[in-house]
Amino acid sequence: EVQLVQSGAEVKKPGESLKISCKGSGYSFTSYWIGWVRQMPGKGLEWMGIIYPGDSDTRYSPSFQGQVTISADKSISTAYLQWSSLKASDTAMYYCARLPLGVYGDYSGYFDYWGQGTLVTVSS
Amino acid sequence: DIQMTQSPSSLSASVGDRVTITCRASQGISNYLAWYQQKPGKVPKLLIYAASTLQSGVPSRFSGSGSGTDFTLTISSLQPEDVATYYCQKYNSAPPFTFGPGTKVDIK
Numbered sequence: 001e002v003q004l005v006q007s008g009a010e011v012k013k014p015g016e017s018l019k020i021s022c023k024g025s026g027y028s029f030t031s032y033w034i035g036w037v038r039q040m041p042g043k044g045l046e047w048m049g050i051i052y053p054g055d056s057d058t059r060y061s062p063s064f065q066g067q068v069t070i071s072a073d074k075s076i077s078t079a080y081l082q083w084s085s086l087k088a089s090d091t092a093m094y095y096c097a098r099l100p101l102g103v104y105g106d107y108s109g110y111f112d113y114w115g116q117g118t119l120v121t122v123s124s
Numbered sequence: 125d126i127q128m129t130q131s132p133s134s135l136s137a138s139v140g141d142r143v144t145i146t147c148r149a150s151q152g153i154s155n156y157l158a159w160y161q162q163k164p165g166k167v168p169k170l171l172i173y174a175a176s177t178l179q180s181g182v183p184s185r186f187s188g189s190g191s192g193t194d195f196t197l198t199i200s201s202l203q204p205e206d207v208a209t210y211y212c213q214k215y216n217s218a219p220p221f222t223f224g225p226g227t228k229v230d231i232k
Contacts, residue, residue: 037168037223045160045168045211045223061220062125095167109215110158112179114167 002026004034004096004115011121012086019082020118022096029077030054033099033107036070036081039117040092050099050107051079086122093117126151128214128224136232143199145227147212152192156216159188159197162226163208171210172197199229207231 007021022034035050049060053072060070072079079096095118097111127150137143147157155175162168170179172188175195185200199206212224 044209044226045162045213047213047220047222050219059219063220097168108173109156109219109221110170110173110213111160111168112170112173114169117167 002098002113004098004113006094006096006115006118009119009121011123013124014086014088014122016086016122017082017084018086018120019080020094020120022079022081022115024077024079024098027098030074032101034072034079035097035099035111036068036079037095037097037111038064038092039095048081048094052107053077053079086120088122088124090120091122093119125220126153126214126216126222128212128222130210130212130224130227132227133225134228134230136230137202138232139202139204141202143202143206143229145197145210145229147190147195147197147224149193149195149214153214153216155191156214157188157190157195158213158215159186160211160213160223161206161208162211168211202229202231204231 003025005023033050036048038046048064051058051070053074069082096115098113099107100112102108129148131146157175159172160168176188209226209228215221
């Protein structure tokens with residue numbers, strides 16, 4: 001069974017750093033791209049970026065480039081999303097999700113399996 | 125970047141009604157479109173990919189159609205458990221694979 005298990009809720013102050021995680025199981029973690037999606041309170045889904053754990057190839061949305069860092073440790077089947085200096089506007093639910101394989105073995109850009117979400121609250 | 129719009133932004137319908145949600149891309153995206161359902165307080169769930177392919181386990185009352193710039197998600201007979209927000213997502217060409225703004229579906 002494919003599972004993506006995310007780390008628990010976080011409460012941080014503005015300016016602090018944070019790294020949240022997403023552990024994959026039940027499939028070959030290094031063969032599938034993993035993405036991150038933001039959902040601010042009461043708002044819609046925002047595509048942040050994706051990473052290929054096999055070689056850490058990463059693609060970002062222009063809206064999030066430079067604001068967050070996506071990484072992965074294939075030895076422990078875990079992807080990460082991190083901030084170096086949080087802002088109140090980073091308060092949101094963050095989901096990781098898997099991209100299925102594409103016809104040519106790369107990826108199809110939609111998400112077939114999702115993590116349970118990590119709620120990040122940034123408040124002074 | 126290609127922009128995605130959805131209409132209506134919300135709707136209220138009776139149990140058993142046929143419900144149609146529209147998603148429009150600002151440029152042609154062939155059939156590279158997915159639909160997701162997000163129930164209140166829950167994780168998004170993939171319903172349809174490639175514009176019209178039903179994800180395994182999704183009830184057959186859900187269907188998708190369209191190609192190019194105009195797409196529809198249809199619920200043939202609305203059920204109480206279908207109360208949710210529905211999002212389209214384009215995934216043609218290169219990232220970012222933008223989501224639409226969502227359509228909230230309620231029971232009248």
